[in-house]
Amino acid sequence: MSISRNTTSDNRSVTISISDRFDFSLHQDFRDSYRDMKEGGTRFALDLRNACYMDSSALGMILLLKDHAESIGGELVIQKPNEVIRKILDIAKFDRFVTIEE
């Protein structure tokens, strides 16, 4: 499974980790990984340290997650993208709407 999720005991913070390729094939699993997290103010961290590649549909999936986080008054941060993924995020100027932590 290339998506895994860790939540803190109070359900207020969740880390979604992606490994290998982050692309359209993960669409459903990715959605399922956050849809049940509805606690107001939840902080979503998308951990990409083990992801090696990302395509433009993954950018779209990130926007969906961001929408979900904001709809419950929470926030989204992207963590540790590798160089290839960082370049894709940079080209799309995603740092303008999402916090990216190195």
Place this chain on the structure above:
Amino acid sequence: MVCMDCNVRLNTSRVLVVSRNRESREWLATMLFLSGFHSIKVETGKQAVEHFRDYLPWLVITEVFSPDEDSISAVEQIKHLAGDIFVPTLFISHTTNDEVLQLCLDAGGDDFIQGPLTNPALVKAKLAAMQRISQLYHEVHGLHQLLQREEEIAEELLSGAIEAGNAECEKVRIYKRPASIFCGDVQLTAYRPNGDVNVLLGDFTGHGLTSVIGALPLSETFRAMTRKGYAGDDILHQINDKLKALLPTGMFLATIMVTISQDEGQAYVWNCGMPSVLVLSGSEKALKCTVESLDPPLGIVPGFKTSPARVIPLEENDRILLISDGVQEARNRAGDMFGDARLLAAAHEGMAKNQLADHVIAKVSQFMGNRVQDDDVSLIEIPGDVRAPLVPQNPLSKSMVDIDALEQHGQGWCWSIDLQGKSLSRINPVPMLLSQLQEMEGHTEHWQTVFTILTELYVNALDHGVLQLSSDLKASPEGFPLYYQEREAKLSALEQGYVRIALDYMPKLDGGQLRIRVEDSGDGFDYRHWLATHAEISDEQALSGRGIRLVSELVETLNYSDKGATVEVYFSW
């Protein structure tokens, strides 16, 4: 042996029974009859194939005794004949020999019943199972065909609407290689009324049917606004707002817009989320500069405004290369990506051969080999000398204004616009004036000239009058970017000042006359000195002052007044 047409319908009440043993055939026929089927009984494999072709049964039940039984090869032939249509085959096997069973499976057999046949319930159960699988298969097959057909029709409609509307601009080389029927990449070209060429390369999220929902509004907005003369950033802002309203979250458009202006000898480039644009020098056959993405893709941020365009001085044999990410991300069999370095090397080689796009494409295809393509690959090569075809003009009569004629007809009109302060940075009046002309007087080829005149006069009034920008900055190619940076900064900080434009139209017996008056709040300039020193010099290399020289060539009379802050021209046709 030719496969059957995949639209052939099998007969759902007929079953082909193949056995050398008469008793077996009859026993099976009875079982089938009790289950509501009609049997076609044959003895040999050869007969089986012939009867299958003639009667099109939905199921084949065949006995197999030994490997040299021709019933196995008959099943193979029937499966081949059926092609994409699923015909379940049931072997009745009298042996438990693994090798024989394997041969049956290899031939395409779907299930076995161990002979001798004694248990009617088992046969009935197998029949029901085969029927279920067969129905399921036909349902999926039908849906798949429907989907494919709909995609093909939609693809035809869309390419018709999207690409057929492109300007017939053979010099711009457009190449695309879609990953599926529907290409998420869109390539558009259109002419502005002043002869500028707009080129757009867009890449919608993903590919396939869903990725082209936005292609229609995109192409319509691009074309309509380009035709009306809007600037590239205005068009991008409008496309952004349309897509934001239309597309679901998670779908967006990465895009590059390029405007090539022959009159100015430069290109304007906006890159919103696409790979870097390569600008290659024709004289040095080398990379001149790259234009990287400065903005996010369109359709994400409501009311988004682009960064100012990168302005690039262009020579006629320079080349601009736009690519979608499918180029760098094309993979070879080992899974490596084509990447920036290979792209740059291919571009250099291509320039040296004077076959930029073709060479890069050849290199990408060679790299991919026969690996299945992951993403749409597209590429546009724009030569530095591209421009809209010139509309033939009637030679301008140099006669002075015919006052009598104006008064006689009394069918003219006057229309004016007064832009103040901040609205100057927000509104471009030229397309509005032009659509006003078109609405009131219909379409004529002369509006292209009027557009050029209006644009030059308005830009001069705004840049040099209201914003007080000095043309000296434009004295060198390096100064151009500076000039535009300063213009952008001053424009966004603008609080006061005005530009007034008035059009006076007067029909003539065989044409018409337009008086254009442009007035600005600036201090004017020493137009007498300027006219005396510049008007006669036709210095093609000068980077500034081209606008007013161009206008004076297009109009009958050009007069400055109010210390140079008001200009009035007459244009007749």
